[in-house]
Every structure is written in C-alpha cells, then in structure tokens.
Amino acid sequence: MARLVRHDRNSPYQVKTNSGETLWICACGLSNNKPFCDGSHKKTQDENPGDIYVYDGNSRVKVNPLYM
C-alpha cells in the first residue's frame, strides 16, 4: 500500500481546536513527526516553481512533470 501524492504547500496547516489550542499539521509532506509539523518544510524553500521534486532523506531529485 503506497502512493505518491503531490504536495504544493510549503508551510503547515494551522488548526485551532474548540478549546483554543493551536495545532500545526504537516502540509509539505516531509515531517518525520506526522501528522504534526517538525519544520521539515524548510527543506522546500529553495524549490524552483514549475519543478517537481522527490525527497529521499536529506537529498532530493527533480522528476519529469509530464503528467502534473
């Protein structure tokens, strides 16, 4: 069971609970503490618009966006 999902966001979702808590939920897809943000979106800051990346640990590769 596995799939590749496109993520466009590079900052977390801010979720306010009924009691006033604030939760930061991973949106970049890269957190190692999912569903919560762990700051991994910082790795995406220098992505070039129009390019699609696949991350693998601390490295990444561009992939051909033919079907994106």
Added chain:
Amino acid sequence: MARLVRHDRNSPYQVKTNSGETLWICACGLSNNKPFCDGSHKKTQDENPGDIYVYDGNSRVKVNPLYM
C-alpha cells in the same frame, strides 16, 4: 513549489486534543478537505502491496518503484 511524497498509510491519524476533541487528520494524502480526512482513503483499499500509485482525480496509475 511542489513535490511528490510517498504515503504508505491508508487510514487517518486520530488526534486527541487536550479538551478531549478527536480530530481525524488525512494520512493517505488524498483528502480534498486537508488537513482533515474526507474518506478518500477508501480509494486505496485495493492497492496491491509492493506497487506504487499516482492518483489523478478518480483514476490512478502504477509507477515504477525503482527508487522506492
């Protein structure tokens, strides 16, 4: 800014808040109501273990998992 991220889970994260609320957070990657679950993980139930998929609307394709 975009990336493809592998998702292995096919059920949402259950997050309990301090006040006792339960939030269901998307983990399959396919929800149209992110960060919340919208039941889209049902689409993944018939994925074959060992195969990697890319979803596009209601269809999907298998991709070559050379680097997975």
